[in-house]
Amino acid sequence: MAARNGVYFVSDVHLGLRVNDPQEREDRFVRFLRGIPGDTTLSVYLLGDIWDFWYEYRDVIPRTGARVVSELIRLVDAGVKVYFFEGNHDMWTYSFFEDLGMVKLSQPAFTEIGGRTFCLGHGDGLGGAPWSYRLMIAVFRSRVARALFGSLHPWIAYRFGLGWSDSNRRSHRPYTFRGDSEPLYRFAVSQADIRPVDVFVFGHFHDRVDLTLPGGQRFFVLKDWMDGGEPHLFYDCSTGELRF
Numbered sequence: 001m002a003a004r005n006g007v008y009f010v011s012d013v014h015l016g017l018r019v020n021d022p023q024e025r026e027d028r029f030v031r032f033l034r035g036i037p038g039d040t041t042l043s044v045y046l047l048g049d050i051w052d053f054w055y056e057y058r059d060v061i062p063r064t065g066a067r068v069v070s071e072l073i074r075l076v077d078a079g080v081k082v083y084f085f086e087g088n089h090d091m092w093t094y095s096f097f098e099d100l101g102m103v104k105l106s107q108p109a110f111t112e113i114g115g116r117t118f119c120l121g122h123g124d125g126l127g128g129a130p131w132s133y134r135l136m137i138a139v140f141r142s143r144v145a146r147a148l149f150g151s152l153h154p155w156i157a158y159r160f161g162l163g164w165s166d167s168n169r170r171s172h173r174p175y176t177f178r179g180d181s182e183p184l185y186r187f188a189v190s191q192a193d194i195r196p197v198d199v200f201v202f203g204h205f206h207d208r209v210d211l212t213l214p215g216g217q218r219f220f221v222l223k224d225w226m227d228g229g230e231p232h233l234f235y236d237c238s239t240g241e242l243r244f
Contacts, residue, residue, distance in 0.1 A: 004042040007113055007235040011047035011203025012224035016064040018166050025225055026065060032230045033071035038078025047203040048087025048122030053161040055092040060154050076101040087122045089165060114237025116198040119191060123202030127187030177207040177221055192217050201233060218242060
C-alpha cells in the first residue's frame with residue numbers, strides 16, 4: 001500500500017458567487033478535487049468559504065456545488081481525512097458534512113501533521129476585528145437568526161442569501177494583505193510566543209501570502225479562486241516541503 005504523505009489546504013472558492021464565471025470556477029474546483037489522489041493523500045483541509053452561501057435545512061441543502069460534494073465523498077470513501085472550517089460565508093452548517101464522514105474544526109485549530117504543528121483556521125476575527133464585523137458575525141451565529149432564517153422557504157432563503165453575498169462582494173475592492181500590521185499576523189506571532197507552532201495557514205483575505213515570522217515559523221494565507229488557477233497549499237509529510 002502506498003504511503004499517505006500528501007496534505008492539501010484550500011480556501012475561498014466561493015461556489016455560487018456571481019463574479020466572473022461561477023460555473024467555470026466550480027468546474028475548475030471539481031477538476032482540482034478529482035486530481036487529488038485517493039491512495040497517497042493523507043488529508044484535505046477546507047479552510048472556509050468554499051461555498052459563497054450555505055444554509056442547510058433538516059431535509060434541504062443548496063444544489064450549488066453538488067459535484068463538489070460528490071468529489072468530497074469520493075475522497076472520504078478512499079480513506080482521505082477531509083476536515084472543514086466554517087467561513088464567514090458558509091457558517092450555517094449543521095450535520096450534513098459530518099454525516100458524509102468529514103470532520104468539522106473550529107478556529108484556531110492546532111494539530112500535528114507529519115511531525116510539525118500547524119495552526120489552522122479561516123482567519124476572520126483572529127487577532128481582532130472592527131466592532132461592526134464582530135456584531136454582524138454574532139448576529140449570524142445566534143440561534144434566533146438561524147431560526148428566523150430557517151423559517152423562510154428555501155427558494156426565498158437561498159436567493160436572499162446569495163443576493164446579499166453578491167452585493168457585499170461587489171461593494172468591496174480586492175484586498176491586499178498588509179503584512180505585520182494585520183491583526184491575523186499579530187495573532188500568529190502571539191501564538192508562536194506561547195506554544196510550539198511550526199506553520200500557520202489561513203484563508204479569508206483572498207491574497208496569496210508566504211511569510212516567515214520573527215521566530216522562524218511559516219505563515220501562509222491562501223489565495224481565493226476568483227481569478228483562475230487552482231490556489232492551494234500542498235504539504236509533503238515525507239519531505240517537509242510546503243508549496244503553493
